[in-house]
Amino acid sequence: AQSVTQLGSHVSVSEGALVLLRCNYSSSVPPYLFWYVQYPNQGLQLLLKYTSAATLVKGINGFEAEFKKSETSFHLTKPSAHMSDAAEYFCAVSTGNQFYFGTGTSLTVIP
Amino acid sequence: DTGVSQNPRHKITKRGQNVTFRCDPISEHNRLYWYRQTLGQGPEFLTYFQNEAQLEKSRLLSDRFSAERPKGSFSTLEIQRTEQGDSAMYLCASSTRDRGPVGEQYFGPGTRLTVT
Secondary structure, three states, X not given: OOEEEOOOOEXXXXXXXXXXXXXXXXXXXXXXXEEEEEOOOOOEXXXXXXXOXXXXXXXXXXXXXXXXXXXXXXXXXEOOOOHHHOEEEEEEEEOOXXXXXXXXXXXXXXX | OOOOEEEOOEEEEOOOOOEEEEEEOOOOOOEEEEEEEOOOOOOEEEEEEEOOEEXXXXXXXXXXXXXXXXXXXXXXXXXXXXXXXXXXXXXXXXXXXXXXXOOOXXXXXXXXXXXX
């Protein structure tokens, strides 16, 4: 069975500060891992995905994530937060046809 | 616009009524997914189609829920005898085989259902 845990349902950072959103997964087989962003009243948009290639994955809008098998983690980072990064972020895991999403982390960027 | 579209965007219905939602995926995508999302939660998988075949259904999908994708293009999700607990955002996503078994999912804007 697969599952995702996102630590911290709400994260606040100052504009220009480091963004770190945590995701830990559980999977009995090598997983595919994803980060999605959801802006208010919009659909989910893919930020980045890990599919067993390089462990450091770069995505859109300056975000990146590192797959750490030993820690079963796939944390999302961005060196410098922008006001436009304020949104809900979801981590997801898949090993085939089904996707399992975390409960999300709401990111607030303080000017 | 060639993204995933969903109709209607909002639906208010009375308890006990039937509702049907439609999803039009990206045209070349053979995979289609339905999810339900409630406030403060991530999307929960409901069902998955590859072309016209419904290959997986979640245990969350009670007998009151049925989904179809008759020609392998658009899909419909019907909820019969709606209950207040069905109030949620219903999301549709599509994907295609992408250098491996799991392709990127493209999500539609969702249909927000309110059952009164």
